[in-house]
Amino acid sequence: MWETLFKGKELDDNTIRDVTVGGVPLLVAKVNGKIYVSDLYCTHEQTSLSEGFIEGCNIVCSAHFASFNLKDGKVVSGPEGESGPIKNLNVYNTKVEDGMIMVEL
Template sequence: MWMPVCGLSRLISQTIVCARVTGVDLILVWTEGHAVACERLCPHEQADLALGHLSGRRLFCPRHAASFDLRKGTISHGWPSRPLRIYPTRIDDGQVWIDATAVNSPAI
């Protein structure tokens, strides 16, 4: 089930936007012409990734400076953490949509 969560123009202007989908806190990130949805809390130390910064397609945690690849969710080398959960997005009619079914699916 796809849900609209943010206007595309808002995401482009703000770069990182917080969202809540079916009770789960996420962030939307605009990077290199793509909308990416991921979990809001860092899987390593639960820092708020909405306060992080971007460099290309990497999102840097504001607490410990490790970074996550926004294509696969992998953390930078040397950090003991599971990957960042990335959720399917699409852009339609000026809105960013998230697959809510994927958000509620158990992590693999």
């Protein structure tokens, strides 16, 4: 089911924003003009990734610098000082229709 998030022009390039849709907390990122939507919380310690930063096409968690690819949600690097694996992020299909960012949940 497609859900409308907000107007695409409300999100500048290379920025992130959090939003909750249908009770699902999401991270919305715009990198080089493309929109990506993933889980909002880091799989390491549930820190909001909206407090992190974009590096290339990755979102980096502000807590322990775990990094996830925004395209597919895969872990790029685990948290600093930790050796065990962490889970990938869920990513969601997106589209822009009539200027509105939409996500498929």
